[in-house]
Amino acid sequence: xxxxxxxxxxxxxxxxxxxxxxxxxxxxxxxxxxxxxxxxxxxxxxxxxxxxxxxxxxxxxxxxxxxxxxxxxxxxxxxxxxxxxxxxxxxxxxxxxxxxxxxxxxxxxxxxxxxxxxxxxxxxxxxxxxxxxxxxxxxxxxxxxxxxxxxxxxxxxxxxxxxxxxxxxxxxxxxxxxxxxxxxxxxxxxxxxxxxxxxxxxxxxxxxxxxxxxxxxxxxxxxxxxxxxxxxxxxxxxxxxxxxxxxxxxxxxxxxxxxxxxxxxxxxxxxxxxxxxxxxxxxxxxxxxxxxxxxxxxxxxxxxxxxxxxxxxxxxxxxxxxxxxxxxxxxxxxxxxxxxxxxxxxxxxxxxxxxxxxxxxxxxxxxxxxxxxxxxxxxxxxxxxxxxxxxxxxxxxxxxxxxxxxxxxxxxxxxxxxxxxxxxxxxxxxxxxxxxxxxxxxxxxxxxxxxxxxxxxxxxxxxxxxxxxxxxxxxxxxxxxxxxxxxxxxxxxxxxxxxxxxxxxxxxxxxxxxxxxxxxxxxxxxxxxxxxxxxxxxxxxxxxxxxxxxxxxxxxxxxxxxxxxxxxxxxxxxxxxxxxxxxxxxxxxxxxxxxxxxxxxxxxxxxxxxxxxxxxxxxxxxxxxxxxxxxxxxxxxxxxxxxxxxxxxxxxxxxxxxxxx
Amino acid sequence: xxxxxxxxxxxxxxxxxxxxxxxxxxxxxxxxxxxxxxxxxxxxxxxxxxxxxxxxxxxxxxxxxxxxxxxxxxxxxxxxxxxxxxxxxxxxxxxxxxxxxxxxxxxxxxxxxxxxxxxxxxxxxxxxxxxxxxxxxxxxxxxxxxxxxxxxxxxxxxxxxxxxxxxxxxxxxxxxxxxxxxxxxxxxxxxxxxxxxxxxxxxxxxxxxxxxxxxxxxxxxxxxxxxxxxxxxxxxxxxxxxxxxxxxxxxxxxx
Numbered sequence: 081x082x083x084x085x086x087x088x089x090x091x092x093x094x095x096x097x098x099x100x101x102x103x104x105x106x107x108x109x110x111x112x113x114x115x116x117x118x119x120x121x122x123x124x125x126x127x128x129x130x131x132x133x134x135x136x137x138x139x140x141x142x143x144x145x146x147x148x149x150x151x152x153x154x155x156x157x158x159x160x161x162x163x164x165x166x167x168x169x170x171x172x173x174x175x176x177x178x179x180x181x182x183x184x185x186x187x188x189x190x191x192x193x194x195x196x197x198x199x200x201x202x203x204x205x206x207x208x209x210x211x212x213x214x215x216x217x218x219x220x221x222x223x224x225x226x227x228x229x230x231x232x233x234x235x236x237x238x239x240x241x242x243x244x245x246x247x248x249x250x251x252x253x254x255x256x257x258x259x260x261x262x263x264x265x266x267x268x269x270x271x272x273x274x275x276x277x278x279x280x281x282x283x284x285x286x287x288x289x290x291x292x293x294x295x296x297x298x299x300x301x302x303x304x305x306x307x308x309x310x311x312x313x314x315x316x317x318x319x320x321x322x323x324x325x326x327x328x329x330x331x332x333x334x335x336x337x338x339x340x341x342x343x344x345x346x347x348x349x350x351x352x353x354x355x356x357x358x359x360x361x362x363x364x365x366x367x368x369x370x371x372x373x374x375x376x377x378x379x380x381x382x383x384x385x386x387x388x389x390x391x392x393x394x395x396x397x398x399x400x401x402x403x404x405x406x407x408x409x410x411x412x413x414x415x416x417x418x419x420x421x422x423x424x425x426x427x428x429x430x431x432x433x434x435x436x437x438x439x440x441x442x443x444x445x446x447x448x449x450x451x452x453x454x455x456x457x458x459x460x461x462x463x464x465x466x467x468x469x470x471x472x473x474x475x476x477x478x479x480x481x482x483x484x485x486x487x488x489x490x491x492x493x494x495x496x497x498x499x500x501x502x503x504x505x506x507x508x509x510x511x512x513x514x515x516x517x518x519x520x521x522x523x524x525x526x527x528x529x530x531x532x533x534x535x536x537x538x539x540x541x542x543x544x545x546x547x548x549x550x551x552x553x554x555x556x557x558x559x560x561x562x563x564x565x566x567x568x569x570x571x572x573x574x575x576x577x578x579x580x581x582x583x584x585x586x587x588x589x590x591x592x593x594x595x596x597x598x599x600x601x602x603x604x605x606x607x608x609x610x611x612x613x614x615x616x617x618x619x620x621x622x623x624x625x626x627x628x629x630x631x632x633x634x635x636x637x638x639x640x641x642x643x644x645x646x647x648x649x650x651x652x653x654x655x656x657x658x659x660x661x662x663x664x665x666x667x668x669x670x671x672x673x674x675x676x677x678x679x680x681x682x683x684x685x686x687x688x689x690x691x692x693x694x695x696x697x698x699x700x701x702x703x704x705x706x707x708x709x710x711x712x713x714x715x716x717x718x719x720x721x722x723x724x725x726x727x728x729x730x731x732x733x734x735x736x737x738x739x740x741x
Numbered sequence: 742x743x744x745x746x747x748x749x750x751x752x753x754x755x756x757x758x759x760x761x762x763x764x765x766x767x768x769x770x771x772x773x774x775x776x777x778x779x780x781x782x783x784x785x786x787x788x789x790x791x792x793x794x795x796x797x798x799x800x801x802x803x804x805x806x807x808x809x810x811x812x813x814x815x816x817x818x819x820x821x822x823x824x825x826x827x828x829x830x831x832x833x834x835x836x837x838x839x840x841x842x843x844x845x846x847x848x849x850x851x852x853x854x855x856x857x858x859x860x861x862x863x864x865x866x867x868x869x870x871x872x873x874x875x876x877x878x879x880x881x882x883x884x885x886x887x888x889x890x891x892x893x894x895x896x897x898x899x900x901x902x903x904x905x906x907x908x909x910x911x912x913x914x915x916x917x918x919x920x921x922x923x924x925x926x927x928x929x930x931x932x933x934x935x936x937x938x939x940x941x942x943x944x945x946x947x948x949x950x951x952x953x954x955x956x957x958x959x960x961x962x963x964x965x966x967x968x969x970x971x972x973x974x975x976x977x978x979x980x981x982x983x984x985x986x987x988x989x990x991x992x993x994x995x996x
Contacts, residue, residue, distance in 0.1 A: 346860035355842045654838040659827025
């Protein structure tokens with residue numbers, strides 16, 4: 081009986097006596113489990129799927145669930161391996177005192193099991209407690225009505241059990257393997273193997289620089305948003321590779337160069353830091369690169385999603401310039417007049433008046449541009465880079481629309497172009513037009529963001545030329561846009577939208593005195609809930625993952641400081657004996673710690689600075705054109721992050737000094 | 742000329758809650774002449790390390806005085822202690838205490854660099870010392886790449902390169918095999934012959950038999966001392982052994 085109960089008691093004793101290492105690990109486990117539960121809870125919450133825009137939110141949340149699951153598996157095993165490395169000596173001692181590897185395995189089994197059971201129970205409890213709060217927050221962000229009641233998600237519980245059960249099993253297996261392969265002597269000396277001076281890997285250092293500059297170049301050189309979406313991941317990959325190589329190889333190369341200069345190296349201010357840094361970089365390069373990448377991810381994610389969310393109204397207005405719009409493709413005969421009368425009648429019947437009405441017919445198509453030539457199916461090469469959108473309006477439509485009167489001959493045109501200094505001539509598949517003036521296009525209800533994604537042109541030609549072009553592009557249909565605003569609240573707009581959607585459909589088509597190919601209506605108010613559920617979902621995910629990554633960053637930093645503290649302790653004792661004052665030691669340590677600490681942050685900020693342009697291009701795809709908003713978001717996120725980082729630094733530095741002294 | 746004078750040194754350790762007092766040093770007085778090679782012997786717990794730590798200004802005594810060149814080392818302010826140690830004392834430890842992040846050369850340079858010497862000077866200083874200690878070839882290796890004996894020679898080089906007033910050695914042969922220990926003792930004798938004052942704490946009779954004078958410590962007091970006089974190393978060895986035997990068996994009577 082006594083023998084059986086010895087192992088669990090030993091396991092508990094071990095956890096207690098190693099609490100300096102174990103506690104942060106346990107807290108992280110609890111937090112990750114709670115977060116995973118909350119994510120699963122939200123994903124499968126009844127409210128999520130049943131509401132409008134819920135399927136998008138469901139998708140986003142599910143994505144988050146998978147990311148958190150994967151990330152916590154990687155991260156917890158990583159932290160655990162750190163723990164094990166620190167504890168090798170202790171386990172070696174057990175081995176020497178007569179415990180077989182089997183017995184140690186049993187102790188480790190109990191330790192892992194206690195941690196697993198304890199953290200899963202506490203994590204789930206915390207998750208359940210917080211889940212309602214987070215649900216309220218999420219629904220507020222995505223503007224869903226807040227449900228009443230308190231529920232515990234069965235899916236959440238099962239998923240969490242399965243995922244973290246698997247993670248802890250994995251951790252246990254790792255631990256057992258590492259014990260199996262170690263001899264007692266190795267175990268005893270596990271954490272202080274003689275470190276060799278790192279060698280310079282020139283090829284890797286060079287490759288790092290190349291890779292990083294390649295990534296930066298892509299980020300800076302990509303002009304086209306559609307291209308940006310494809311190249312973004314290439315750039316991210318290059319930057320990640322570059323960061324790892326830079327931290328591991330280039331940093332050592334630089335330090336070695338400094339060391340090779342006796343005049344610089346043999347100075348009290350440089351002597352200890354440089355040699356110290358060399359070793360720190362060797363041991364910590366990967367950890368620092370991890371911190372850098374994680375920080376960059378947090379910064380990009382949080383600033384991007386915050387910006388997206390704050391810019392929701394902007395992008396909504398960009399995509400939907402009017403409260404309501406009716407788009408009719410290829411109206412024939414008197415269809416346009418009759419439909420317009422019908423719409424106006426509907427507005428009046430509901431007791432509203434249409435405002436800011438926009439009413440025009442245009443011919444819009446995608447073309448490919450080569451200099452001044454625009455062709456639908458060109459003989460020169462075409463791809464995303466040279467594609468362009470053109471909208472053509474007849475002179476009379478434009479006069480009606482803008483209220484200006486213009487005089488155009490058959491080979492003259494007014495042009496609005498998204499390209500500066502387009503020139504004085506435009507060639508549409510062989511039809512040449514001389515550009516005689518600017519067209520006041522921004523007031524046109526074409527989405528302005530379109531013009532920033534790809535080149536876009538609007539042009540006005542004489543009525544005859546318009547007919548000619550219509551003939552020429554006979555498979556391009558002209559379309560009629562009718563947009564208007566009404567003065568009403570959100571609810572009224574939505575119910576009016578119901579009426580409007582049904583009106584043209586219920587209207588007998590023979591009374592149109594003409595026909596059309598298709599008719600679509602849209603309402604900004606109806607889109608709003610959709611966009612908010614998407615952008616809000618992204619914001620939530622960004623914040624949530626940001627929090628998870630931040631936690632990971634903090635923990636890595638903490639462990640880094642802790643292990644360095646133990647390693648440096650002996651070093652500083654020696655230095656003190658050789659004649660280094662406490663203040664001098666502190667000075668030397670400070671400079672090293674500061675570099676080690678703020679190098680990743682600085683690098684992350686540089687990454688962000690380079691990524692800025694590319695991210696604005698990506699945001700364009702989400703109809704967000706407000707670059708300064710994004711700039712503000714980035715600056716604020718970086719500032720908040722730096723403050724948190726600074727606080728973590730101060731706290732962990734204290735632990736470090738306590739160990740060293 | 743008297744270099745170091747220790748007068749009525751006392752050190753009492755008090756346990757954390759002050760209930761138990763332990764006298765590590767009860768009353769110690771001796772003086773060291775310039776150019777002497779002194780060994781201090783005693784069993785574990787006799788106060789050797791405490792004495793050395795006080796001489797090294799790493800610890801403060803409860804009572805008494807330590808005078809170096811007539812000036813009290815106890816009155817040096819905390820902030821100046823480090824530079825005092827750097828300028829006046831050289832240390833050699835049992836476990837070498839070399840920094841594993843530095844090559845042997847940089848380890849030896851360490852005190853000089855801290856003192857702000859130019860790197861051209863460093864080279865000039867290290868060449869003769871490294872030659873004398875026979876470590877010229879391994880200077881650019883790292884501590885983990887060389888033998889224990891070489892590490893300890895490196896530590897000696899680090900101690901003497903600043904031309905300290907006195908070298909304090911704490912069991913310098915303790916971690917060495919007999920061959921390395923012999924040649925290290927040779928080194929100590931050589932540097933002592935060059936006029937370097939050495940104060941060595943040791944367990945080893947062999948190490949102590951190289952010294953010009955041996956102090957025996959027991960229970961925090963100087964129990965006995967032996968001057969070499971005209972004795973050879975072997976004769977010294979025999980006398981020290983006898984003294985130790987006396988101390989272990991009937992020592993109380995002589996105290």
